[in-house]
Amino acid sequence: xxxxxxxxxxxxxxxxxxxxxxxxxxxxxxxxxxxxxxxxxxxxxxxxxxxxxxxxxxxxxxxxxxxxxxxxxxxxxxxxxxxxxxxxxxxxxxxxxxxxxxxxxxxxxxxxxxxxxxxxxxxxxxxxxxxxxxxxxxxxxxxxxxxxxxxxxxxxxxxxxxxxxxxxxxxxxxxxxxxxxxxxxxxxxxxxxxxxxxxxxxxxxxxxxxxxxxxxxxxxxxxxxxxxxxxxxxxxxxxxxxxxxxxxxxxxxxxxxxxxxxxxxxxxxxxxxxxxxxxxxxxxxxxxxxxxxxxxxxxxxxxxxxxxxxxxxxxxxxxxxxxxxxxxxxxxxxxxxxxxxxxxxxxxxxxxxxxxxxxxxxxxxxxxxxxxxxxxxxxxxxxxxxxxxxxxxxxxxxxxxxxxxxxxxxxxxxxxxxxxxxxxxxxxxxxxxxxxxxxxxxxxxxxxxxxxxxxxxxxxxxxxxxxxxxxxxxxxxxxxxxxxxxxxxxxxxxxxxxxxxxxxxxxxxxxxxxxxxxxxxxxxxxxxxxxxxxxxxxxxxxxxxxxxxxxxxxxxxxxxxxxxxxxxxxxxxxxxxxxxxxxxxxxxxxxxxxxxxxxxxxxxxxxxxxxxxxxxxxxxxxxxxxxxxxxxxxxxxxxxxxxxxxxxxxxxxxxxxxxxxxxxxxxxxxxxxxxxxxxxxxxxxxxxxxxxxxxxxxxxxxxxxxxxxxxxxxxxxxxxxxxxxxxxxxxxxxxxxxxxxxxxxxxxxxxxxxxxxxxxxxxxxxxxxxxxxxxxxxxxxxxxxxxxxxxxxxxxxxxxxxxxxxxxxxxxxxxxxxxxxxxxxxxxxxxxxxxx
RNA sequence: GGGCUAGUGGCGGAAUGGCAGACGCGAGCGACUUAAAAUCGCUUGAGGAAACUCGUGUGGGUUCGACUCCCACCUGGCCCACCA
Numbered sequence: 001x002x003x004x005x006x007x008x009x010x011x012x013x014x015x016x017x018x019x020x021x022x023x024x025x026x027x028x029x030x031x032x033x034x035x036x037x038x039x040x041x042x043x044x045x046x047x048x049x050x051x052x053x054x055x056x057x058x059x060x061x062x063x064x065x066x067x068x069x070x071x072x073x074x075x076x077x078x079x080x081x082x083x084x085x086x087x088x089x090x091x092x093x094x095x096x097x098x099x100x101x102x103x104x105x106x107x108x109x110x111x112x113x114x115x116x117x118x119x120x121x122x123x124x125x126x127x128x129x130x131x132x133x134x135x136x137x138x139x140x141x142x143x144x145x146x147x148x149x150x151x152x153x154x155x156x157x158x159x160x161x162x163x164x165x166x167x168x169x170x171x172x173x174x175x176x177x178x179x180x181x182x183x184x185x186x187x188x189x190x191x192x193x194x195x196x197x198x199x200x201x202x203x204x205x206x207x208x209x210x211x212x213x214x215x216x217x218x219x220x221x222x223x224x225x226x227x228x229x230x231x232x233x234x235x236x237x238x239x240x241x242x243x244x245x246x247x248x249x250x251x252x253x254x255x256x257x258x259x260x261x262x263x264x265x266x267x268x269x270x271x272x273x274x275x276x277x278x279x280x281x282x283x284x285x286x287x288x289x290x291x292x293x294x295x296x297x298x299x300x301x302x303x304x305x306x307x308x309x310x311x312x313x314x315x316x317x318x319x320x321x322x323x324x325x326x327x328x329x330x331x332x333x334x335x336x337x338x339x340x341x342x343x344x345x346x347x348x349x350x351x352x353x354x355x356x357x358x359x360x361x362x363x364x365x366x367x368x369x370x371x372x373x374x375x376x377x378x379x380x381x382x383x384x385x386x387x388x389x390x391x392x393x394x395x396x397x398x399x400x401x402x403x404x405x406x407x408x409x410x411x412x413x414x415x416x417x418x419x420x421x422x423x424x425x426x427x428x429x430x431x432x433x434x435x436x437x438x439x440x441x442x443x444x445x446x447x448x449x450x451x452x453x454x455x456x457x458x459x460x461x462x463x464x465x466x467x468x469x470x471x472x473x474x475x476x477x478x479x480x481x482x483x484x485x486x487x488x489x490x491x492x493x494x495x496x497x498x499x500x501x502x503x504x505x506x507x508x509x510x511x512x513x514x515x516x517x518x519x520x521x522x523x524x525x526x527x528x529x530x531x532x533x534x535x536x537x538x539x540x541x542x543x544x545x546x547x548x549x550x551x552x553x554x555x556x557x558x559x560x561x562x563x564x565x566x567x568x569x570x571x572x573x574x575x576x577x578x579x580x581x582x583x584x585x586x587x588x589x590x591x592x593x594x595x596x597x598x599x600x601x602x603x604x605x606x607x608x609x610x611x612x613x614x615x616x617x618x619x620x621x622x623x624x625x626x627x628x629x630x631x632x633x634x635x636x637x638x639x640x641x642x643x644x645x646x647x648x649x650x651x652x653x654x655x656x657x658x659x660x661x662x663x664x665x666x667x668x669x670x671x672x673x674x675x676x677x678x679x680x681x682x683x684x685x686x687x688x689x690x691x692x693x694x695x696x697x698x699x700x701x702x703x704x705x706x707x708x709x710x711x712x713x714x715x716x717x718x719x720x721x722x723x724x725x726x727x728x729x730x731x732x733x734x735x736x737x738x739x740x741x742x743x744x745x746x747x748x749x750x751x752x753x754x755x756x757x758x759x760x761x762x763x764x765x766x767x768x769x770x771x772x773x774x775x776x777x778x779x780x781x782x783x784x785x786x787x788x789x790x791x792x793x794x795x796x797x798x799x800x801x802x803x804x805x806x807x808x809x810x811x812x813x814x815x816x817x818x819x820x821x822x823x824x825x826x827x828x829x830x831x832x833x834x835x836x
Numbered sequence: 837g838g839g840c841u842a843g844u845g846g847c848g849g850a851a852u853g854g855c856a857g858a859c860g861c862g863a864g865c866g867a868c869u870u871a872a873a874a875u876c877g878c879u880u881g882a883g884g885a886a887a888c889u890c891g892u893g894u895g896g897g898u899u900c901g902a903c904u905c906c907c908a909c910c911u912g913g914c915c916c917a918c919c920a
Contacts, residue, residue: 226840226915233839236919261920274920316918339918346919353920360918434919552914594913625860627849631842638847638862645860648875699850702859709859780855785901787855825900831854835900 014662015752017654019615023744027128035758036130038086040538047083048542049075050521050581052550052558053137056091058116060123061604062623062635063590063597069620070587070629070697071549072129076740077692078547079130080764086542087130088524090137091117094145094513096179099446103478109446110474113140123608127616128743130760135527139516144523145448146469147533148516151565152440152451153462160207160568163460166439170199174481177201177443191482198302203441203509204450208564212237212433214578215563223584227555234556236434238262241418243352243427245273245325247336249284257281257325260347260432264417265409267329268401269354269375271365273336274318276344277301285336287322294321294338301340316341316364328426329401339364347432355391362391375400376409438561440512445476445484447510455497455504464498470506484508517558518565521545521580539575548581551589559584585695588632597635605635614647617742622646624697624741649705650745653738656712657731657749660722667723673714674726675771680710681730682772685765688737697741704738728753733765780831781806783815799826806832 030036038046051071054064068089075087091113098109105112117138124131137144155161169178173194182190189196208215212235218228240262247257257273275282277298286294297319318339325334334352341360342351355365355372365372372385378396398407404420407413421427441450449470451463463470473492476485486492486508497504519533525542526535550558559581566580589596592603610619622643626633633639684707691700711730714721721727731753739746739759750759774795779802781789789811793802803824806812816834825833 229840230915233916238919240920259920263920314918341918341920343919351920358920360920363918432919555915589914591913625848631849633848636847642848642861649860651875698848699859702850705859778855782854782901785854785899790855823900825854827854831901833854833900 014658017651017745019617019650019745020612022748023126023128023616026744026747027125030128030758034134035760036087037132037134038084040541042084044082044084046542046546047075047078047085048521048545048547049078049085049087050524050545050548051087051089052548052554053090053092053517053520054120055095055097056093056113056116056120057097057599058119059599059604059606060120061597061599062607063604064124065127065607065619066590066623066626066632067549067551067587068124068129069127069623070695072127072131073620073624073692073697073740074547074549074695075130076743076760077764079760080736080740080762082763085130086135086524087132088135088137088527089124089129089131089133090135090520090524091120091139092513092517092520093117093138093140094447094510094516096182096444096446099444099478099482102446102476103482108474108476110140113446114138126608126611127620135524137520137523137527139448139513139520140446142469142471143530145472145516147523148448148511148519149451149463149468149470150465150533151519151569152511152515153465153468154572155206155568156452156462158568158572160210161440162205162207163202164205165200166203166205167198168201168203168443169196171196171481174483176479176481176483179442179444201441201443203439204452206438206440206564208438208561209433209435211564211567212435214567215560219579221579221582221584223581224586227552227559227584227586230555231560234435234560238432238434240264240430240432241421241427242348242430243267243421245328245350245352247281247285247323247325249281249323250287251284253284255281255284257350258348258427259350259352260430261352263354263357263414264421264427265398265404265407265414266354266357266375267327267352267417267421268404269356269373270327270329270334270352271355271371271373272353272361273325273334274342274351274353274361274364275321275336275338276342276349277338277340278344279338279349282321282338285321285323290320290322293319297338316360316367318364318368320368328424335370337364337368345436346434356385356388357391357393359391359393373400438512438514438564440515441509442512443484444510445472445478445486447513448472448516449486450507450509450511452507453495453497453504454507455500455502457502458497458499458504461498461504467498472510484510486510514558514561518561519569521548521562536574543575544577544579545581547583547585549585549587552586586630588628588630590632591634593636594634610640610643614643615650615744617745618643618647618650621650621701621741625701627698629695629697646701649701649708650742652712653708653734654745654749656708656715657735657753659715660727660731661752663722665723665725665728667720669718669721669724669726673718673721674724677711677714677721677724677726677730678771679774680707680714681726681733682768684737685733686767686772689764689767692737692740700737701741704734704741707734735759736762736765777829779806779829781809781812782831782833783812784836785833788812788815795829799828802826802832806834 051068075085079085093113098113101107101112102109139145152161169183171178171189171194173192174189178189178196183196184190187196188194215235216232216237240260241264242258242260245257245259247255249255316339318337320335320337323336325336327334342349353361353364355361356374357376374383374385375398376392376396377383377399383392394409396409398404418429449472451468451470453461453463455461473489478485493505493508495504495506522534522539525538529535562580566575567578569575570578592605595603597604607619625646684703688700688703691703735746735750736759743760747759776792777795779791779793780787781791789809791806791809793805819836821834821836823835
């Protein structure tokens, strides 16, 4: 291979650094030796090092490399620390892109997916990671999705799966359901530009809300605070009360209208009542004279896109529907309105409006000239309903509330109101969650089938376990609209009822791919096991995952679903732990010109060219050198130029080590020089190990570069040092510390320097503080906090003597010029600050 | 609107409250070469001949001492977004 960067060999007898040759050589040797496989029977302690598996889009880009290199560096480090490291990889293989390829290019989804996997697997192998390919898991294979279906049945048995109506994106022109990704920002269909609207469909849900409180616990896990906070906000636990109101419909019947509020202490402030436009009682409570207006409003709300409806800063809208509720607290008639700021999906879809103390209600009241009544008054000033221009939230003391007047705004007051509500039989304390049940139905072809059948006689019936898997047909034809072809395959749809044996229809929806990724980490433990989803003893051996690494964007979806799954399986007795991932780390994202890389945007950076030119070792180290691993980076046109620096570094390591080999071992060298070598060696061990263990790969590398530069300098100054034992050990240290980052060159040099076993099973060097200690330390001398001088002093000099030495230094003495210092600050080994 | 996070040379970035700019890229000069590339050496925050002065988004504060801690603001990124 010819590149302009590569140095010529300056001596014929020395081996030349040819990265690609070395890399393919060692990758082959490692693979044949099974070096990357984590055996199930092994006496070392286990370490399960997991990375979020990729979607097989077809091309491995530099972002994948970044992510997987960091994980591999950490895995290799743990292996060198003596762990039996299991580091598997697989493919999250169901999903929309395969279906789009099938529609647009007429290639079968399965074929497309598997050829992408083959390509990505071979690309991945070039990075020289310790991926345990014997454990590979592909979620679209029947031996995997059989168990995805099985989990569905188990959740169904436990009452955690249920069917309900939910809105989907419906394109009236294509006559099909669209995924959120297929709806453009302006609310139109990506295929035909028709306006998409919401339509209710019967779909399957998982009752994740039943686990909301448990999901807030985080038992025995060490996760980033940020991620837990995101999940907590997502789950959104709110304590409050349910209060029952009653209203009379135009049919003279009385209807219950419960509401949920977090502010039961403001019930006396209610001046109107609002229902979500979709609320089922709207029809009964709308008086005939309001019918037309109300219907028009509901129509309008339905036609709005999510983006429109969710925008906070739009003006409030709504319609009075003609009926009233009676406030059980004040006995007043309170008008009922509908408005889209009340959501059917949260609480009861109805609220009591207290405009004086809720900003949204306040805006609504002002817009429609509805009354406002203060039930809290600030302690330090007067406020009037007419002049206030925003709601008063959490301030002051209770007023206008009968026996409660005078109470302060606090939890105790809220509790007294709830007690009162419960005592009067008007309602009860209640906790609500923002999180909704998990909708897993997808009106898509390329996913795991939902193992359910519909019988005219027996209704909904689960497919019996022994009939699993419900196989997904592989040769299918798509309608031009992109509709799921499953509906039109009679052999798939028509089946028999497991209960009565009569004719029945299969469910044609498939499962959300998050379902597949909610348990893949369990499958890695026994990927070939066919007696169940996993082999219980191997689960006990490997789980929970010790280290999980992946993007922060999965905080509220995948990471929550996987925890829910694990907890549900624990409760069914399949697992003896509740949290799947003990430690979590989010790597940063590599952007291209400040934008996310994606195949669809066409802005991906391919690693292949760089790997061919500089070798995988250089690309790995280069990516890790860009910055802190959790920060990611912005890839611009000049970024690539930096790889030359890493390549030079590796070449210099190569030259340093191969130069030494020419020297005879066992020569003697001045003990002072030997001590200097040891000092540099042990200082490096300390900082580099510390950095590697805390994922600071960029500073670990700069530490190694400084080490390399230091050793080169020593060899130049005193060539004889290269014959010493200390020198050989110093080079061993260099190679061992560099091995996790650049595994091939270090393995090659390890062999060249006469070692007979792989460098990657070496144990890490141990830091010796005594060897690292300096005789002299450089002391910084400041006057009034400003740097004035640097003085070398013996490391063991006492404080008084240090101060005297400093004060008698000519520059300092001149600056002080006879004045008496007010104070002298002494930080041992670091600095002296003289305050004048 | 809320939450989180970041802001340091021409660039990527480094600094348990203690020498700002480590390490690397790029650039400049030099050596080697007929020449170029590669390699090696030196220089490289700004101003200044130098002594020295200024300098980590802006403005305050705490401290002997602040890139680092506190307050306010400005700008970017990410997540959530009318959740009663």
